Amino acid sequence: MNAHVNLQEGAEAPFYLPQGDECEVFAAAHANRLPALLKGPTGCGKTRFVTHMAARLGRPLYTVACHDDLSAADLIGRYLLKGGETVWVDGPLTRAVREGAICYLDEVVEARKDVTVVLHPLTDDRRILPIDRTGEELAAAPGFMLVASYNPGYQNILKTLKPSTRQRFVGLEFDFPTPANEIPVVARESGLSEEQVKPLVRLAGKLRALKGQDLEEGVSTRLVVYAATLIAQGMPVERAILAAMIEPLSDDEDVKRGLLDLVTAIYG
Ligand SMILES: Nc1ncnc2c1ncn2[C@@H]1O[C@H](COP(=O)(O)OP(=O)(O)O)[C@@H](O)[C@H]1O
Ligand SMILES: [Mg+2]
Numbered sequence: 001m002n003a004h005v006n007l008q009e010g011a012e013a014p015f016y017l018p019q020g021d022e023c024e025v026f027a028a029a030h031a032n033r034l035p036a037l038l039k040g041p042t043g044c045g046k047t048r049f050v051t052h053m054a055a056r057l058g059r060p061l062y063t064v065a066c067h068d069d070l071s072a073a074d075l076i077g078r079y080l081l082k083g084g085e086t087v088w089v090d091g092p093l094t095r096a097v098r099e100g101a102i103c104y105l106d107e108v109v110e111a112r113k114d115v116t117v118v119l120h121p122l123t124d125d126r127r128i129l130p131i132d133r134t135g136e137e138l139a140a141a142p143g144f145m146l147v148a149s150y151n152p153g154y155q156n157i158l159k160t161l162k163p164s165t166r167q168r169f170v171g172l173e174f175d176f177p178t179p180a181n182e183i184p185v186v187a188r189e190s191g192l193s194e195e196q197v198k199p200l201v202r203l204a205g206k207l208r209a210l211k212g213q214d215l216e217e218g219v220s221t222r223l224v225v226y227a228a229t230l231i232a233q234g235m236p237v238e239r240a241i242l243a244a245m246i247e248p249l250s251d252d253e254d255v256k257r258g259l260l261d262l263v264t265a266i267y268g
Contacts, residue, residue, distance in 0.1 A: 016045065016052035017185050022172050026053050029170045030102075035123045035146040037166060040174030043220020045185075046149045049174070050104045059143050060101040062092040066111035072118045075105075076131055088134055097122070097129045100143030108148035109161055116165045122146055123168035153217060176208060176221055185221065190228030199266050200224055200231075203245065206262050214255045219245050238263060 016023075026049075029036045038046045047063070054061035064075065075093040079086045096103035105111070105119075121128050127140040148169065150161065177185055182201045187194045201224065208218030227244035231237055246259045 013055035014048060014051050015188060016048050017177070017181055019045075019174070019177055019181060022049065022174075023053065023056075025170070025172060027057065030057055030059075030143075030145050033125075033127060033140075033142075033145070035148070035169045037161075037169035037171045038147065038149040038174055039152050039171060040149075041153050041176065041217060041220065042151055043222030044174050044176050045221060046174050047104075047106065050102070050147055050149075054102045057102070057143075059145070060096075060099060061104060062096045062101055063104045063106060064092050066105055066107045066109075066115070068110055068112065070111045070115060072112075072114045073133075075115060075118060076129070077133075079133065093118070093122075094129060094131065094138065097138050097140045097144055100141030102145045102147060105146070105148040107150060109150045116162070119146065119148075119165065120168070176204070176218065179205065182221060182224065186224050186228050189225045190232050192228040192232040196231065197224075197228055200227055200241070200245075203241065203262060203266050206266070207245065207249065207259065210259075214252075214258065215249055217249070219249060223248055237267065 026036055030053075038049070040046055050063075051061060064070070073091070075091045077089050077091040077094050080089050090098070093103050095101065105115075108116075118129070121130060122140065123146060127144070129138040129140065130136075131138065152160070176182065179201050182204070183194050183197050186192070186197045186201065190197070204219050204221075204224050207215065211218040223245050227240045230240035230244055235243075241263055242260070246256055246263075249259065250256055
């Protein structure tokens with residue numbers, strides 16, 4: 001196997017602050033033609049990580065947001081009527097396979113069952129994509145990589161990946177950044193000073209501690225960035241926190257009041 005890893009510190013790569021060795025593991029998976037599965041809560045940096053890595057590896061990126069209507073044809077392609085003629089149009093997965101691009105299936109567990117079946121021959125060492133409709137059997141171009149993400153937090157038995165599917169991927173676990181990482185990330189993304197970001201990150205930590213009790217999910221880094229962005233644009237701190245870090249978490253008035261108490265405890 002060719003384990004050579006060639007990472008470029010591309011100036012055009014979107015900003016991503018590593019949490020650990022995930023960049024190296026991802027690059028090694030890519031170099032060795034292995035697919036990767038990114039696990040972690042929503043808004044913790046998975047999508048940013050993939051766009052960053054695609055740029056550093058110099059590969060085009062096709063992202064597909066999976067949903068319960070997404071079918072194999074949406075990924076692979078279909079015949080469409082164009083000017084009185086029927087023409088085959090590649091879907092994003094087929095395009096990625098042909099071009100040697102990275103195909104990112106976001107929230108893959110949401111997709112219909114026929115989608116996971118399509119992925120199997122692509123995720124073992126055959127690396128082929130059979131296209132039943134055209135009779136083609138595409139071999140993935142060098143550089144092609146399948147990346148999928150899912151959120152193991154949603155406790156839905158019907159919506160977990162089957163072992164036969166998940167055991168085809170190299171797995172990378174993501175979580176919200178530690179405060180030492182989240183502060184510079186939020187400051188950089190929002191333009192707010194690190195000093196002003198600190199209490200927001202402390203509040204985020206307290207909100208995340210409530211996961212499983214009052215809250216289904218802890219507050220995401222994305223929401224902390226939203227709050228900081230609103231504050232940087234001049235919105236009063238409490239108003240910004242209510243809009244960006246509390247309303248999105250709960251519809252229950254009692255729970256929201258409890259969360260606001262945490263804000264008061266931090267900001268006094
Ligand atoms: N390690 C990180 N480096 C840079 N930005 C990050 C990082 N983690 C989170 N973010 C910020 O959080 C936002 C949401 O992350 P995203 O990748 O969309 O989450 P996910 O795909 O896990 O739902 C990003 O747009 C970015 O602003
Ligand atoms: Mg995402």
